[in-house]
Amino acid sequence: MEHPAIEARGLSRSYGRVKAISNLGLTIAPGEKVVLIGPNGSGKTTLIKLLSTLIRPTSGTLKLFGKDTASHGAQLRRRVGVLLHEPLLYNRLTALENLQFYSKMFNVPNEDRRIWELAEEMEIGDLLKTRVDSLSHGQRKRVSILRALLHDPPILLLDEPDAGLDQTAVQGLVKLVSRNGRTVVMSTHNLESGLSMAQRVIVLKKGKVIMDVDREVLDGANLDLGYEALVTG
Amino acid sequence: MSYWRSIATIVRKDLLVELRGKEIILSVSFFVFLMVFIFNFAFKPGTIPLEVMTPGVLWFTFLFAGMLSFQRVVSTEQENGCLDGLMLCPHGRDVIFVAKTISSFLFVLVVEVISLPFFAVVFNLSFFPVELLLIIPLATFGISIIGTLLAALSMNTRLREVMLPILLIPLVVPVVIAAVESTGNALSGEGWASVQPWIWVMVIFDIVFLVIGLLTFEHVIEE
Numbered sequence: 001m002e003h004p005a006i007e008a009r010g011l012s013r014s015y016g017r018v019k020a021i022s023n024l025g026l027t028i029a030p031g032e033k034v035v036l037i038g039p040n041g042s043g044k045t046t047l048i049k050l051l052s053t054l055i056r057p058t059s060g061t062l063k064l065f066g067k068d069t070a071s072h073g074a075q076l077r078r079r080v081g082v083l084l085h086e087p088l089l090y091n092r093l094t095a096l097e098n099l100q101f102y103s104k105m106f107n108v109p110n111e112d113r114r115i116w117e118l119a120e121e122m123e124i125g126d127l128l129k130t131r132v133d134s135l136s137h138g139q140r141k142r143v144s145i146l147r148a149l150l151h152d153p154p155i156l157l158l159d160e161p162d163a164g165l166d167q168t169a170v171q172g173l174v175k176l177v178s179r180n181g182r183t184v185v186m187s188t189h190n191l192e193s194g195l196s197m198a199q200r201v202i203v204l205k206k207g208k209v210i211m212d213v214d215r216e217v218l219d220g221a222n223l224d225l226g227y228e229a230l231v232t233g
Numbered sequence: 234m235s236y237w238r239s240i241a242t243i244v245r246k247d248l249l250v251e252l253r254g255k256e257i258i259l260s261v262s263f264f265v266f267l268m269v270f271i272f273n274f275a276f277k278p279g280t281i282p283l284e285v286m287t288p289g290v291l292w293f294t295f296l297f298a299g300m301l302s303f304q305r306v307v308s309t310e311q312e313n314g315c316l317d318g319l320m321l322c323p324h325g326r327d328v329i330f331v332a333k334t335i336s337s338f339l340f341v342l343v344v345e346v347i348s349l350p351f352f353a354v355v356f357n358l359s360f361f362p363v364e365l366l367l368i369i370p371l372a373t374f375g376i377s378i379i380g381t382l383l384a385a386l387s388m389n390t391r392l393r394e395v396m397l398p399i400l401l402i403p404l405v406v407p408v409v410i411a412a413v414e415s416t417g418n419a420l421s422g423e424g425w426a427s428v429q430p431w432i433w434v435m436v437i438f439d440i441v442f443l444v445i446g447l448l449t450f451e452h453v454i455e456e
Contacts, residue, residue, distance in 0.1 A: 053319055056455060078323035086314030090246070090322075091251040104242045105322040132313070140313075147318075 004068030005030045005155055005183040006007060010060035013046050013207075020046035022058070022207040028183060028200075030065075030154070033196035036187040038204035044187035045085070047204065048159045051185060052082040062230045064155065078111045080105065081153035083161050087144040091133035095124075099130060099150060106151035119147050122172060137164045146171060158186040239324045243332035248339070250309060257305050257340045258347075261298045265348040268294040287356050288416035292409055295345055296376060300398055302340045303380035306333055307388055316454065330381065330450035334443075337384075338370075338377040345369055362419035364428045365452045371435040372412035378442045379404050386453045408438045 013021040021043045028034055036044045049055045050062060053073045062069045064076045089098045096115065103111035106128040119125040124142050132140060142163050148156065156177055162170045168189075174197045177184050188194040195201070201218060203211035238389070251257055272290045310316035310333075380401055383450050387396035415431035 018409070052321060054317055074323050074325050077321055082321050084314060084317060086317070088314050088318030090309075090315055091312055092250050093246075097249065099243065099244045102318070105239060105319075105324075107323075110316055163263075 002030060002060070003054065003063070004028060005032070007063040007066075007067060008050075009062075011050065011057050011062055012059045013043075013050055013055065014058045020173055020207050021050065021057075024207070024209060025207070026202075030180040030183065033178065033184045033199045034186070034202060035185070035192065035196055035198035035200070036185065036202050036204060037194060038187075041205035041206075042074050042204040044052060044204055045159050046207070048082070048084070048157050049169065051155075052080055053077055054082070074081070079154050079179070081148035081151065081156045082144055083148045083156075083158045085159055087132070087140040088147065089143060091106055093130065094129050095135065096128040098143070102147050103150055108151050111150075114150060115146070117168065118149055122146055122176065135205055138169065139168065141165055142169060144175070147183045149176070153182070155183045155220050156185070158184065161186060161216060162188055162190045235257070236328060239328045240332045240335065241324070243319070243329065244298050244335050245385070247309070247332070247336035251340065255332070257302050259341055261301050261340070261344045262347050264301060265294055265298050265344055266351060268297065268439075269348065269352055269355050273369070282418045283356060283358070284417055287351060287358065288413045290356070291352060291416060292372070292412050294348075295341065295373065296342070296402075296405065296409060298344050298348075298356065298400060299337070299341045299373070299376050302344070303337050303384040303401075304394070304397055306337045306340065307381065307384040314393075319404065320454065326451035326454060327447045329454070330385075330430060330446050334377050334381045334446070337381050338374050340372050342370065345373065354396065362422070364419035364425065365416065367432060368412060368415045368419065368428070368435070369441060371432065372408050374440045375408040375435055375442065376405050376437075378446050382442075382446045382450060382453065386451065388454075408435055411435045412436070422447075 004027045006026065008024055008026040010022055010025040011026070012019065024047070028182055036047065038044050046055070050057055051064075053069045053076060056070070064079065069076055082161055083112065089095070090101075093101070099115045100111060103115065110112055115128070116125065119128055123144065124146065127135060127143065129138055132143070135143065141161070145161065148158075158177065161173055166171065171192050174193065177186075178197055184197065186194060186197065193216070195215060198215045200214055201211070204207055234341065269290070272294070276286055312321060320326065352358070380397075383397055383400045383404075387393040390396050410433040411434040415428045418427040418431070
């Protein structure tokens with residue numbers, strides 16, 4: 001039997017007295033594209049960080065492909081690509097040097113070829129030899145997306161990837177992450193770009209799942225109003 | 234990827250970042266030169282024997298130079314969330330600790346190598362005891378282990394510039410005493426026999442704190 005790509009049971013994470021994620025249960029099948037939406041402070045970023053093994057749950061279990069992240073963290077990180085708010089790039093190095101560094105850390109075969117192929121696909125080949133501190137916010141974001149895809153991870157976790165990107169770049173991103181039967185979990189405030197990629201929509205509020213539905217069930221035209229009512233109600 | 238290859242990749246990256254900015258080596262070397270210069274004026278020539286004064290001044294200066302370096306080596310990872318980038322790589326957190334300790338050690342060692350001739354001239358040292366080739370790396374490595382661990386611990390505190398010395402100085406007392414005593418014995422020309430017990434103190438200190446660092450670093454950076 002194939003294991004779920006992501007399986008969380010009773011997952012909680014607290015920061016001091018504040019519960020960012022509270023007793024969350026979640027199962028995501030391999031290849032599924034999930035969009036996380038919710039107001040600020042709803043726990044989207046914390047959930048992405050938990051799924052990426054960047055932080056540990058306060059309680060509960062989290063498994064990726066059937067393996068517990070608590071005991072197989074290092075091994076599982078090879079199978080996860082993560083895009084966070086910050087680009088995770090060294091300012092004093094060029095984009096290419098940053099990507100070569102991460103390629104080595106992930107033991108990517110034919111690293112230069114892989115970097116240039118992805119860069120051409122994302123139309124950022126001309127940026128690779130520029131130092132990161134000379135890149136704009138949007139350009140850094142695109143280099144950072146490339147970084148997350150370098151090792152061709154079967155799970156891709158994206159925390160507001162559309163923030164700071166123009167419409168063309170967002171469309172390119174959706175195209176790029178949607179292929180290869182990759183499991184994608186993406187948090188966003190932009191319902192339109194989120195829904196263009198998602199098969200399933202999860203709404204978080206105060207660290208809890210308050211709605212978990214297939215994309216097809218939703219009426220796109222009324223979603224903005226429905227979402228407002230859901231998170232404020 | 235093997236454990237040591239991951240460590241080598243991070244160290245190489247740290248060296249490349251430093252090569253671009255030259256922040257640590259230039260500023261810390263300048264700091265060391267200033268310290269030596271000031272100490273030279275602070276002590277009247279002939280009042281204290283050189284072999285008594287020099288080891289203390291030398292290690293006091295290197296310790297403070299180290300503190301500046303450790304903070305910088307760790308804080309480099311804070312810009313653009315790069316520490317998260319390292320933590321998302323497929324290796325244990327201990328790889329980050331060992332790599333950062335080696336980077337800190339190398340930066341401080343370079344500063345020491347640059348400043349030693351200046352030291353020799355200012356304090357009128359007529360010879361370079363071969364024992365220092367073992368004493369300096371051993372003591373510097375011990376200070377770097379604790380410095381890296383504590384720099385990571387104080388990284389997210391509001392008073393990190395103050396926290397590091399407050400935490401570091403009491404913990405490195407054993408290795409600094411061993412370094413000062415052995416350097417003094419070496420400069421007096423007493424030979425290996427007088428230096429050897431202190432060398433063992435430093436070796437044991439380095440091993441104990443390396444193990445402590447490996448066991449605790451994960452919790453230090455995750456919280």
